[in-house]
Amino acid sequence: MSIGWYLVISALLFCVGAAGVLVRRNPLVILLCLELMLNAGNLALIAFARMTGTGDGQVFALIVMVVAACEVTIGLGVIVALHRRRVPIDADELRELQG
Amino acid sequence: MAEVVFFIAGIGAIAGAIGVIAARNPFYSVLGLVVHLISLAALFLLLRAEFVAAAQVVVYAGAVMVLYVFVVSYIGGVEESISTTGPGLRLAGLLFGLALFAELSIAVLGSGLQAIDGEGAPFQPGFGSPAQIGELLLTKFLLAFEVASFLLLIAAVGAVVLARRRRGLEDTGGFEPEDRAEGLSASAVAAQGSTGTMAEGVGTHTYPARGSQ
Numbered sequence: 001m002s003i004g005w006y007l008v009i010s011a012l013l014f015c016v017g018a019a020g021v022l023v024r025r026n027p028l029v030i031l032l033c034l035e036l037m038l039n040a041g042n043l044a045l046i047a048f049a050r051m052t053g054t055g056d057g058q059v060f061a062l063i064v065m066v067v068a069a070c071e072v073t074i075g076l077g078v079i080v081a082l083h084r085r086r087v088p089i090d091a092d093e094l095r096e097l098q099g
Numbered sequence: 100m101a102e103v104v105f106f107i108a109g110i111g112a113i114a115g116a117i118g119v120i121a122a123r124n125p126f127y128s129v130l131g132l133v134v135h136l137i138s139l140a141a142l143f144l145l146l147r148a149e150f151v152a153a154a155q156v157v158v159y160a161g162a163v164m165v166l167y168v169f170v171v172s173y174i175g176g177v178e179e180s181i182s183t184t185g186p187g188l189r190l191a192g193l194l195f196g197l198a199l200f201a202e203l204s205i206a207v208l209g210s211g212l213q214a215i216d217g218e219g220a221p222f223q224p225g226f227g228s229p230a231q232i233g234e235l236l237l238t239k240f241l242l243a244f245e246v247a248s249f250l251l252l253i254a255a256v257g258a259v260v261l262a263r264r265r266r267g268l269e270d271t272g273g274f275e276p277e278d279r280a281e282g283l284s285a286s287a288v289a290a291q292g293s294t295g296t297m298a299e300g301v302g303t304h305t306y307p308a309r310g311s312q
Contacts, residue, residue, distance in 0.1 A: 001105045004207065004215040006146065009109045011203035013116050013135075019196030020120030023189050028125045028171060032132050036116050039139055042151075050146040053220025055231045058148050059240050062232065065154065066247040070254035072163055076170045077261035083174050084264070 006047035014040035025091045027082075031075045038068045105145055111138030125174075129167045136160040146219075148227045 017036030024030055042061045049057025082089060115135025122128045136159050143152035207215070225231050236244045 001102060001145070001218070002216050003219055005105065005109075006142065007207045007215065008204065009112065009142070011200055011207065012113055014203065015196040015200040016113070016116040016120060018199055019192050020116075022192035022195060024120060026125055028167075028174070029119070029128050032119050032125075032128050032167070035132060036119060036135065039136070043139060043142060046143055046146050046148045046151060049148065049227075050219040051214050051217075053223065053226065055227065055235050056239075058151050058227055058232055059235050059243070061148070061151050062154065062236070063240075063243050063247050065151075065158065066251060069158070069163055070250050072166065073254045073258045074261065076166060077258035079170060079174065080262040084262075089174060 003047050003051045006050075007044060010040045010044040010047065012040075013037075013043065027075070027079055027089060027091055027094075030091060031072065031079075034071065034075075035068060038064055038071075101145060104141065108138045108141035108145070111135070112142065125171050126168070129164060129171060132167075133160050133164050136164070146227075147222065150227060150229045150232045 014037050017033045017040060020033035020036065021030055024033065042064050045057040045061045045064065047057075049055060049061075079089065082094070087094065112135050115131045115133075115138060118131030119128045119135065122131060136155060140152040140155045140160070143149075143155060
């Protein structure tokens with residue numbers, strides 16, 4: 001398969017993730033949609049690594065995976081803290097972040 | 100053969116992604132993401148990124164998803180009523196996604212990269228192997244490697260700080276020992292602190308609003 005097909009799939013996945021961030025209101029699902037977008041970026045990076053024949057893009061993808069893991073950890077920590085404080089887990093209700 | 104695997108994996112990845120944003124129960128969303136990640140690992144294998152594919156399955160679909168499942172069961176999968184969002188907003192979100200796809204496609208097609216139409220560079224033995232990735236990480240990308248390790252450390256500490264039990268900030272159901280701070284010698288000094296300090300973290304901080312004891 002040519003590299004262009006992988007880029008098309010990557011673009012499609014990114015758009016599905018972006019639409020999900022806009023449509024959904026549950027912060028857990030919003031985090032999942034961010035994962036979708038990061039993974040779409042990973043696919044593009046690895047496709048370009050295949051295109052150029054160097055391993056640089058794969059190292060980038062690994063670093064992106066590390067960043068995604070950090071984002072998941074912090075995001076889930078925030079959600080657990082919200083749950084502890086009996087705040088509704090809903091992005092529409094969370095209008096203020098103080099306190 | 101590669102085409103068949105490509106289309107199966109691609110359709111699996113897109114179906115998993117759509118399942119993530121379409122499922123009402125967050126638990127099913129997580130399962131959809133697992134399908135998506137495993138399909139994506141197959142695509143990575145087709146692109147000869149063996150190590151990244153293995154890391155994707157083990158770290159992502161394994162560890163990170165288990166963390167998600169734990170949190171979803173801790174929160175208790177609240178079913179989201181999609182209808183209350185309003186059809187206009189959902190339509191706007193979907194239209195935004197379509198517009199973004201059109202724009203990205205135009206950008207990819209209009210980039211003028213000749214190599215996009217090809218199969219990629221000629222394959223060299225060792226491409227995408229753990230040896231090559233490790234050598235790159237420890238020579239060319241050493242700074243990124245070190246920064247990533249610091250980032251992981253900061254995230255681990257931050258998650259513990261965020262999700263710890265704060266005494267007095269909320270009514271947690273009354274199953275905490277009320278006077279565990281009695282024997283601590285540092286409590287008198289630490290009690291001068293306020294929200295966010297170490298005194299609050301270990302529970303020795305007395306809150307004026309609750310200081311009825």
